[in-house]
Each structure stands twice: as structure tokens, then as C-alpha cells.
Amino acid sequence: MLAPWRQSNRLPISATWLLAIVLASPTAAQDSSKNDPPGGPVSRRTLAWTTSRLIGSPEPPPPYRVAVAFTELKFQKPVALTCAPGEKNLFLLEQDGQLHAFAVDREVTRTQIVLDLGKLHTQPISAYGIAFHPHYQRNHYVYLCYALSGVNPRGSRLVRFSTDGAQPPRIDPASAQTILTWVSGGHNGGCLKFGPDGYLYISTGDASGPAPPDVHRAGQDVSNLLSSILRIDVDRRDRDRQYAIPADNPLVAVPGARGEIWSYGYRNPWKMSFDRVAGDLWVGDVGWELWEMIYRVKKGGNYGWSITEGPQPVHPEETPGPTPILPPTIQHPHSEAASITGGFVYRGRRLKELVGAYLYGDFQTGILWGARLSGEEVSWHQELAHTPLQLVAFGEDLAGELYLVDYRGQIFQIEENQQPDRSADFPRRLSQTGLFASTPEQKPAPGVLPYQINSPAWADHAQAQRWLAIPGRDYIATDGAGRWQFPDGSVLVKTIRLEANDSGHERLLETQLLHREEHSWRPYTYVWNDAQTDAELAPTGGLDLPRSDPLAAAGRSTWRVHSRAECLLCHNPWVEARTTVFGIQSASPLAVDAAQWNQLVRVAGQTVSQLARLHAEGWLELGTPAERPPDLPLVNPTDERQSLDRRARSYLHVNCAHCHQFNAGGAANIALSHSVPLANTGTLGIRPSQGTFGITSARIIAPGDPLGSVLFYRISKLGGGRMPRLGSGHVDRAAADMIHDWIAGLAPHPAPRGAPSEVLVEQLAAPSGTARTEAITALTATTRGALALLRWLDHHPEPSLRAQVLTATREHPATEVRDLFERFLPPDQRVKRLGTVVDRGAILRQEANVQRGRDVFFKNPAAACKNCHRIEKQGEILGPDLNQIGKKYSRAQLLDHILEPSKFMEPKYVPYLLETATGQILSGLLDKKTSAEVWLKDARNAIHKVPTEEVELLVRQRKSLMPELLLRDLTAQQVADLVAFLASLK
Known part of the structure; x- marks a missing residue:
């Protein structure tokens, strides 16, 4: 039997499936990249799937929903909604600069254009914010914030206009008075609010694009106006300004700091508001790769960007600003939110249960939340509604009633959800889903198709069997960009099983589903019972399965069944942007694309293309070859017949790229998809931004120097900083060897300083105990040396040597050294990591x-x-x-x-x-x-x-x-x- 780290992903497929898929011969597998499946119209499927019972959700419906507030009104890319003191109208600002006024009346049918900012400039503008002066009824002043296109040192502008005071008012474009300018480009912020103190507060972003993060290093630099909330007095003027700086602003006396700054350390503080009762300032800050943040702002507060993104370090080596970094009041991982939109503390009368709660949402997921604070602590936090909206803004009317602005053009309000609770109808057992004709035998129902992938992810020696279910005779469509579009009701199924090292005993652990409903993929997991007859739906928060011998011999005493939120960390919506139609998603399929499915398989005694077979049998529309983007198939990283480069790039793609790509959650600014040329991945010769682990001359990938490569170190260790960070708790030894050899074969850098001597490593084979002890001591004095020792131990598993190394490293003072050797300890002797054992x-x-x-x-x-x-x-x-x-x-x-x-x-x-x-x-x-x-x-x-x-x-x-x-x-x-x-x- 193969050693566990060399096992392939081969699994038996039910013989009852008429055209069963099995792996191709070695020769056929090597030639799979030459296959070019035909296109053309998709055929009608022979077998329909008619047994699905997967409808709805196992969770009760949320307590609220949204409804259109003004059914006859439709706008173009709205960005802000507000009211004016003493006015009966609401005012909506569109991104291109048109400002509309309309009555607060559900039956309103038309708006009046108050101003068209776009006509004031010959180049395109992007409007962001609007605020009416607190004494608007006396002075008729209104302030707008917008940015000229492109990067411009004075492109972001705060401009004051005067209205004619009519109902509704009109703005004279000639009254424009520029109050303040700052650099435009990238994140501009641009929200405007007058505080209860009468001063104008202005949010500004870091003027950077999505990646790389904070290119100007503006977040902690208080010598400019970026990444801040500014506070100015628009009723007075200093000698050289169109405004005055309040004397009690927190950085007025700080040398070199801009006195306008009220707080700083934001990436893109998109929307903010004041609680009209308590006076607190709340802001939603759009995060980078991992987190979205809500802050109840403190005077002089430093909110971390870009040293941190919420709790995640980004540029930890940067010098912080003059005040301590403060934590978020509320933070959301990208499994829950991806572009946060700050809201309001609700002070209306319609929704009595929500009075005093801060309500906010997310542009990407459409989720609406509520939160309450007790002192500095969040005392209540709840999902209130799952909406189909791109929540770009919130607005209040004079009565404090709240409105939600959908970027696609309409205004909504919150109402109680009267939808009946049908969560009990959702299948609680795998046998109830309609996916299998025989659940214990894993025999698929008619119309459910087994399929294979080229490159499985590492899963701690576990193997997986996969099926595809599409309702009726429907099929996967392909858009003009070659992305696959699944119909609602589709299910992707994966059963995970584990085989013990020596007993041959095999156990079904879990069956994972991705179910597409209402244009969104939803993850569920069913956990197999001890009798192996059926599987029960796992709780939302996941669970840890205890494992007894012989299965624990694989190196872990528990098996983690991930929570639905944990599933979304890898199956994040940014993956689907590259593979299928990207909308408001909460999950994305992985390993469901041409690069994974393009392989030769044996069907009814013949070798055929899996993609061609799926097309011919009515499962997949491919389009013509000319319409399909070229995509070299992935390969199995354990297949030594393939080139070392393709194996390594395939491994990084399936184990790392779902997070390490644009916006997908990897904090390092790297892109590890196999389709990205290696020179463009941001790894070669690049100093790590997330720590060096004590490695001298460390690089993410140091060509020719694997011991100086943080990538190699991370996949070789357990504990903090291990990669992959989710879904695996056991080192993939075969992959570590492969990545080592791949890096060693890249065009080398100059020899690193402080590298361990080959003589020291060779001393490990010496018969003299003294020489061996000295070598172990010297090698474990540095991370480089410890990596060299680890590789020797892997390839020379002498029991006495292993015992001596474990004695030297078990209590080693350097965690970066100790973590490398922890995998040799029995599971019950390993460190019980924080977060899993500390309540x-x-x-x-x-x-x-x-x-x-x-x-x-x-x-x-x-x-x-x-x-x-x-x-x-x-x-x-x-x-x-x-x-x-x-x-x-x-x-x-x-x-x-x-x-x-x-x-x-x-x-x-x-x-x-x-x-x-x-x-x-x-x-x-x-x-x-x-x-x-x-x-x-x-x-x-x-x-x-x-x-x-x-x-x-x-x-x-x-x-x-x-x-x-x-x-x-x-x-x-x-x-x-x-x-x-x-x-x-x-």
C-alpha cells in the first residue's frame, strides 16, 4: 500500500451509473492537455434528476425583509440619500452628479433635478456625498463632495452651493465655492455629515486602488488629509483657508500633523452618520482582503490601516501614527461581508424593536445587521435581513425613518418578515435529499452524475468522491467569457472518507453539498453516523468529530467538520468572479471549471474527453473552441510523470489560490492561480509582509533557496502561520518535498548569508553522540537550520535521531523552530491551540x-x-x-x-x-x-x-x-x- 502522503484521489464510482467514469490509463492522462472538446449546441440529457428535496434553508427566515419605498422612482447609480432641515423632500445624489429632489410620499411618481454636477466639468466626475447646513433655512447652503476622474492632487473636492430656497429648491451652479481639495484616485471616501457640534465631518480614503494596499502609505501618515475623518468649521475662515480648524481638534498641537484630522487609519470610510440622540459618530470602513469594520469613532482615534486591517496585520513594519491603534467596534470576515456600508442608529417610530440599534449592511452580500452597545461592549448583534440589494447607502428623513439605497436604482425600507418558517422541511438526513438511490452504498439517484477532477486539494490523507446534480434535464450554460452558469437547484456533492494507514479500514466522515438557490450557492455538511448507514445535517457552527484508533493513526485525534461560515472562507464569492457569473453570492464552487474537468476518462471501454462527454450528453454547454479562453489543465501534484513546475503550480492553485487572489482573503498581496505567470505572482524575491519567522534574507519565494522561502516554511510547519490555514491540520510531506525541489530549481539568487553549513547537516549521520548533539544545537539556533534539520529527519527516519531532535525542540524557546517539529509528537502531546480549547x-x-x-x-x-x-x-x-x-x-x-x-x-x-x-x-x-x-x-x-x-x-x-x-x-x-x-x- 502507498504511504498515506502518496495516495492518489482515486475512488470507486458506483457501477450502477450507466456510463461510469474511471481514471484513464497513464498514457491517456499524460495526453489530456492536448484534448480540445468540441462546441456547438448542447444535447438533451437522457436522464433527468427528479428526486431533489433540497428546497429552502434549514435556518428560520430572518426577522425582517425589505420592500420598495417609492415604487415609481428609479435612479442611475445612486450613492447618497439625505434630507434638509425644514424641507419636506428627500434628496438623492447619483454617481454622475445629478441631484434629485422628491416628496416623502409612497405615491410620488417624479423627481426634480436640483443640480447636475457633471455639467460643471469637461471631464467625468464621481459624486460621493451631500450635506445641508444645519441652518439651511437661513443660509440655503448645501455641500457636495465629488472627485475628478483619474489621479489628481486636487481632484477630490468639497464644494459649497447656494439654493434658491424654493420647495423643492434649485441650485445655482454659479454659486459654487470650493472649500477644500485633496488627492483623488482609488478610495476617496467622500461622505459628508454635520455633527451635533455644528462642524462638518468629511471622510477620506487612502487614494489607492484595491491592490497593492495603501500605495501612498497614507493610513498612518497624519501629514496629509487621506485615510481620515476630517472636522472643519465652515462658518469661519482662517487666514489661508475657506474654513477654520476647530481649536479642540485632537492633532492641532502635533508637529507636522494636519489639524483638520478628527480620526485616522481608515482604508475607505464609505459611509458615516451621527446618532441624533446620543451624538455618537459611526463609520463603516471598507476592508481589503479579510475584514470589514464598523467603528464608533473616538476623538483622535487611530483605526490601524494599513498596519492592520481590523485584527489582521497588513504592513506590520510601518511606523504607526501618534495615537494607539484601536480595535473595531464590530468586524466581519469576508465570509459574511465584502464591502461594508455604514448606516444609522435607528430613531424612527415604525420599527419599535429596533429603536436605538445601529443598522448597517453590506454592498456585496446584501445582508442587513443590527447592533447595540453597552458601554464599550457589543451587547446585541444580529442579522436582520438577507436582501437582494447592492446596499450602497442609507438615508434618514426628518422623522428618523430609515431608507436603504440599492446601487441598481431603487430605494427600500425595512419591514417585518411575515414569511412562514419552513426550515423544518429542509432535509436533516442525507438520505432525504434525493441525491442517492442508496445512501449507504453511495449509489447516485438517476440523473446524478459522478465526475473527476485533475488536481485535488490536500485534506490530511482523506479522499473524496464527487457528483453533480442538475434539476430535470437542465444544463450548465456558458457565457461569452467562457464562465459556467449553473441553474438554480443545482447541487455539487463531495463525500469525504479516510483510510487508516495499515488496517485497510475505511470510514465515511462527511458529505459536503453546495446547493444553488435564488442565484446563490449555499454550503451544507452531513456527518456520517457510526453505523455508516446515513449522515445527519451538521449544525451551523460545525463540530469536531472524535476519532479513535485506527483512524487516529493518520495524525489527528479529531476531524473538523467546518461551520458554514468557515466553508465560505475558501468558497468565497471572489472565486466565482473568475469562474462563473458573479453577482451577489455567499459562496462559490471550487474545482468546477475546465482546468479541473479537462481530462481523458474511460467510458464504456473507450477513452474520451470528460468535457466532450458532458457536452455530448447534455450536461454542459461549451461554445466553440474559438470562443473558449485557453486554459491549460491542472495536474495532480503527486503525478511524477508531469513536470515539476506544473505540479507545483497546480498544488498552489488548488490549496492556496482561492484566498491568494484579488480580494479573496489572503493578506499577502500575491496571486497564486496557475494561470498567472510566475513572474507576476508577487512572490519571486519579494520580502514577506506577514512575517519572516526569523529567516535571514527571507523572501516569499527565494529562487534557488527553499530554506529562505517563507512559502516553503509555512507549508512545512504546524501552529500559527501554517498554510493552508483552514481545512488541514497535517503537513503534506510529499508536497513539501516537491515545493522544496521546485524552488531549488528556480533561477537562484546570490547565496544567502547565515545559511546552515552542509557540514552541520552531515554531522547528523555521525556515530558520535557528541557530534550529533552539537549539530542539532547549532541547527536549531536558526530557522534556516531548523528547516534543514527537518528535511534530514523526514528522509532519515532513524528513531534515536528523531527522539534526540524532539528532546531538543519540544520546549524550544523559539516558536518558529518548535512548530516545525510538532508534527512528530503524538496528537495528545501537541499544543492545544488558542481558539479551539479556550472558552x-x-x-x-x-x-x-x-x-x-x-x-x-x-x-x-x-x-x-x-x-x-x-x-x-x-x-x-x-x-x-x-x-x-x-x-x-x-x-x-x-x-x-x-x-x-x-x-x-x-x-x-x-x-x-x-x-x-x-x-x-x-x-x-x-x-x-x-x-x-x-x-x-x-x-x-x-x-x-x-x-x-x-x-x-x-x-x-x-x-x-x-x-x-x-x-x-x-x-x-x-x-x-x-x-x-x-x-x-x-
Whole structure:
């Protein structure tokens, strides 16, 4: 039997399927890339699928829905909706600059054009924001924000106009008075709101495109007006301005800072609003690759961009602005939202249950949320409605009633959802779905088709069998760009099974479905019972399946059945933008395209093209060959008959590219799709933006130098920073070897400094115990050396050597070294990672004792708190003094800081990495920096003084000196006591 890491994806396919697919012969498989399936009209399918029971959702309907507010009104790309003091009308601004006025009347049939901004300029403009002066009834002033096309140093403009005061008013274009300009291009922000203080607040973006992120490094640079919310006085004028800067603006006294800034560190603060009762300013900031953020803004607040994107580091080495980085009030991963639109705190009367709640939504998914705060904490947060809208803006009328603006042209309101709850009708067992004629035998129902793919993703030795179900005799259509369009009711099915290493016992674990309904793919998972007779629908949040021997021999004691939200991290909507029609999706298929399906298969004793067969039998419309974009088929990464380059690129495509492409969630600015030329992937010779893991001269891919390549390191380790980060908890040894050899064969860079000596590696084979011990010690002193040791251990599995290495690395002080060897430990001896075993709520609910917590702080060696922190003149002073820490943070915040110390670091305690000209790497707090020397204080409180001329690199790090696993040996009770003690320090 093949070793588990060499197993292919071959699986038996039901013999009852009339034209069963089996893998082609080796010769046929090698020639699959030459196949060019014919096009033309699709045939009528012989067998129809008529047994589907997959209708609706297992979840109850949301409590609210949306309805058109003004049925007769339709606009072109609306971007803002507002009211004016004392006016009976609403005002809607379109992107091209037309400003409409209309009565707040459901029966209104027409609007009046108040102004056409586009006629004021010879070049195209994009309008963003509008605000009427609080004293509009006296001065008739209205302010608009728009941007000229292209990159222009004065292209973003705040302009004041005067109206004639009529009902509805008209604006005299000649009254235009430019108040403020700043650079345009990319993210412009452009929202305008008058605050309860009478000052005008203006949002500005980073003036960058989607990628690369923050090209101007504007987010933390307060010497310009970008990435900020500005606050100005439009009723007064300073000597050289058309406005005045309020004296109490937070950065007025900061040297070099623009006094207009109220808060900063935003990427694209698209919409903001003031709570008309509490006066709070709320803003929605459109994120980059992973997160969407909502902030309740504080004076002088720094919201992190582009050092962070919410909780995710982006440019961690950048110098922060003059105030500490603050966390989001609310954050959404891209599995839930992809382009957040800030809303309003509802103060109307129609929806009594929502009064006082902040309501906001997402442009991409159409989801509407509500949230309430208690102090600084979110006390209630709920999905309110799933809408078909591209939510570009919200607006209020004078009565505080809320409106939702759809970018496609209409205005909506929220109403209670009267739809009956039919969630109980959704199949709770796999046998009820209508997909299988015999569920235990995995025998598909008539009209359900097995299919094969070229390149399966790594799944911890598990294998998968796949089926396609399309209702009736419908088929997959192809648009003009060659993208596949599935009809509603389509289902993609994948059953995952695991075979033990030596017993031959096989177990069905889960069957995953992607079900297309209402133009959206929805993920569901069914978990197989112990008797292997049927599978039950998994809960929304997923679950961990315990595994007993012999299955645990594959290296994991549990099997993770992912939550529906976790499914969407890989099956994200940005994938479908490249493969099928992209609309408002919540999921996308993977491995469902020509690159995966273009292979030769055996059907009824003949070798045929799978794509041609699907076309001929009425499953797939291909179009003509001339209409189809060329797409070289992927290959199985384990197929050594294929070129090393195609194997490596296929592996990266199926395991990495669904996140590492435009907007799909990979924080590194790289594109790993196999169709992207290697030189354009953003990996070759590029310094990593997400950490070097202590590797000297680290690059994402260092051609010719795999030990200096972060890509190779990440797929070789367990723990934090491992890739793939979801769907796998076991290192793919065969893939790691392949990627190593591929990188080694790329055109090399100059020999890296500090590389481990070949002599050291060769000493591992020496019979002398002393020589071997010295070699292990020297190699584990650096990450490069540890990688070299890991490869030797993989290819020379001598038990005594492995035991000696594990002894040296099990408690190694450097996590980047320790994580490489953790996979050799039995599952029950591995680190129980944060997030899977720490129940924050349970710790905070536990009865705690302050005195016991004091003992944990000062006496417990597992916590080691006093080694870095001082309380009551006891302890060291490497980290912050904690004498009054209870005044600064709540118990929940203290626990978060203990468990995830790198999440929020005060600027004074941000560590730096220093690399010398000789390749030495030092890490610690920046104690002193002069023109002559750099002083670093390391974790042992020792000072390292390095002459400036010897400093090759000095960069900020995103990892705190406080270890994230510091409390792994404490009980939940001890942690609760420690938090109580710290909270008492006031």
C-alpha cells in the first residue's frame, strides 16, 4: 500500500451509473492537455434528476425583509440619500452628479433635478456625498463632495452651493465655492455629515486602488488629509483657508500633523452618520482582503490601516501614527461581508424593536445587521435581513425613518418578515435529499452524475468522491467569457472518507453539498453516523468529530467538520468572479471549471474527453473552441510523470489560490492561480509582509533557496502561520518535498548569508553522540537550520535521531523552530491551540479569587508574569507597569490581552527585528536609536548595542514579546483568578 502522503484521489464510482467514469490509463492522462472538446449546441440529457428535496434553508427566515419605498422612482447609480432641515423632500445624489429632489410620499411618481454636477466639468466626475447646513433655512447652503476622474492632487473636492430656497429648491451652479481639495484616485471616501457640534465631518480614503494596499502609505501618515475623518468649521475662515480648524481638534498641537484630522487609519470610510440622540459618530470602513469594520469613532482615534486591517496585520513594519491603534467596534470576515456600508442608529417610530440599534449592511452580500452597545461592549448583534440589494447607502428623513439605497436604482425600507418558517422541511438526513438511490452504498439517484477532477486539494490523507446534480434535464450554460452558469437547484456533492494507514479500514466522515438557490450557492455538511448507514445535517457552527484508533493513526485525534461560515472562507464569492457569473453570492464552487474537468476518462471501454462527454450528453454547454479562453489543465501534484513546475503550480492553485487572489482573503498581496505567470505572482524575491519567522534574507519565494522561502516554511510547519490555514491540520510531506525541489530549481539568487553549513547537516549521520548533539544545537539556533534539520529527519527516519531532535525542540524557546517539529509528537502531546480549547466566556463566568490570582502572578512559574511585569515594586520592567491596569481595561479586555498579546500592542512595547550585515538576527524592544547606535532590549531584559553602519534591516514586528501560549499550562480557574487580580489593580 502507498504511504498515506502518496495516495492518489482515486475512488470507486458506483457501477450502477450507466456510463461510469474511471481514471484513464497513464498514457491517456499524460495526453489530456492536448484534448480540445468540441462546441456547438448542447444535447438533451437522457436522464433527468427528479428526486431533489433540497428546497429552502434549514435556518428560520430572518426577522425582517425589505420592500420598495417609492415604487415609481428609479435612479442611475445612486450613492447618497439625505434630507434638509425644514424641507419636506428627500434628496438623492447619483454617481454622475445629478441631484434629485422628491416628496416623502409612497405615491410620488417624479423627481426634480436640483443640480447636475457633471455639467460643471469637461471631464467625468464621481459624486460621493451631500450635506445641508444645519441652518439651511437661513443660509440655503448645501455641500457636495465629488472627485475628478483619474489621479489628481486636487481632484477630490468639497464644494459649497447656494439654493434658491424654493420647495423643492434649485441650485445655482454659479454659486459654487470650493472649500477644500485633496488627492483623488482609488478610495476617496467622500461622505459628508454635520455633527451635533455644528462642524462638518468629511471622510477620506487612502487614494489607492484595491491592490497593492495603501500605495501612498497614507493610513498612518497624519501629514496629509487621506485615510481620515476630517472636522472643519465652515462658518469661519482662517487666514489661508475657506474654513477654520476647530481649536479642540485632537492633532492641532502635533508637529507636522494636519489639524483638520478628527480620526485616522481608515482604508475607505464609505459611509458615516451621527446618532441624533446620543451624538455618537459611526463609520463603516471598507476592508481589503479579510475584514470589514464598523467603528464608533473616538476623538483622535487611530483605526490601524494599513498596519492592520481590523485584527489582521497588513504592513506590520510601518511606523504607526501618534495615537494607539484601536480595535473595531464590530468586524466581519469576508465570509459574511465584502464591502461594508455604514448606516444609522435607528430613531424612527415604525420599527419599535429596533429603536436605538445601529443598522448597517453590506454592498456585496446584501445582508442587513443590527447592533447595540453597552458601554464599550457589543451587547446585541444580529442579522436582520438577507436582501437582494447592492446596499450602497442609507438615508434618514426628518422623522428618523430609515431608507436603504440599492446601487441598481431603487430605494427600500425595512419591514417585518411575515414569511412562514419552513426550515423544518429542509432535509436533516442525507438520505432525504434525493441525491442517492442508496445512501449507504453511495449509489447516485438517476440523473446524478459522478465526475473527476485533475488536481485535488490536500485534506490530511482523506479522499473524496464527487457528483453533480442538475434539476430535470437542465444544463450548465456558458457565457461569452467562457464562465459556467449553473441553474438554480443545482447541487455539487463531495463525500469525504479516510483510510487508516495499515488496517485497510475505511470510514465515511462527511458529505459536503453546495446547493444553488435564488442565484446563490449555499454550503451544507452531513456527518456520517457510526453505523455508516446515513449522515445527519451538521449544525451551523460545525463540530469536531472524535476519532479513535485506527483512524487516529493518520495524525489527528479529531476531524473538523467546518461551520458554514468557515466553508465560505475558501468558497468565497471572489472565486466565482473568475469562474462563473458573479453577482451577489455567499459562496462559490471550487474545482468546477475546465482546468479541473479537462481530462481523458474511460467510458464504456473507450477513452474520451470528460468535457466532450458532458457536452455530448447534455450536461454542459461549451461554445466553440474559438470562443473558449485557453486554459491549460491542472495536474495532480503527486503525478511524477508531469513536470515539476506544473505540479507545483497546480498544488498552489488548488490549496492556496482561492484566498491568494484579488480580494479573496489572503493578506499577502500575491496571486497564486496557475494561470498567472510566475513572474507576476508577487512572490519571486519579494520580502514577506506577514512575517519572516526569523529567516535571514527571507523572501516569499527565494529562487534557488527553499530554506529562505517563507512559502516553503509555512507549508512545512504546524501552529500559527501554517498554510493552508483552514481545512488541514497535517503537513503534506510529499508536497513539501516537491515545493522544496521546485524552488531549488528556480533561477537562484546570490547565496544567502547565515545559511546552515552542509557540514552541520552531515554531522547528523555521525556515530558520535557528541557530534550529533552539537549539530542539532547549532541547527536549531536558526530557522534556516531548523528547516534543514527537518528535511534530514523526514528522509532519515532513524528513531534515536528523531527522539534526540524532539528532546531538543519540544520546549524550544523559539516558536518558529518548535512548530516545525510538532508534527512528530503524538496528537495528545501537541499544543492545544488558542481558539479551539479556550472558552473565554466560561473563564469570565467562573467564580474567581483575587488572592489566588495574586499567587498566580507572583508565584506560578507556568505564568511567569513577574519576569516581565512589575506590580507593587515587585517584578521586572520589560513590559508595561500593571499597577493600575484595572482602570484601563475590563475583565474581558484583560483576558483578550493575555490570550492574544499581539492583537493590540502599545507603541512603546512593539518589538523590532534587527538584521546585521553579517546575517545575525536580534529581536526586542527598541530602547534607543541614534545616528551611531541602535539599542534593543531582548526578552531577557538584556541590551544589545549595534553600530548603525552594521544594521542591514530594522523593522517593526507584529508579534509581541509576550508569548501567546504563555498560559497553556494553567487551568481555567487559575486564568480566571489571574484576571480577577489584574482587574482589582485600580
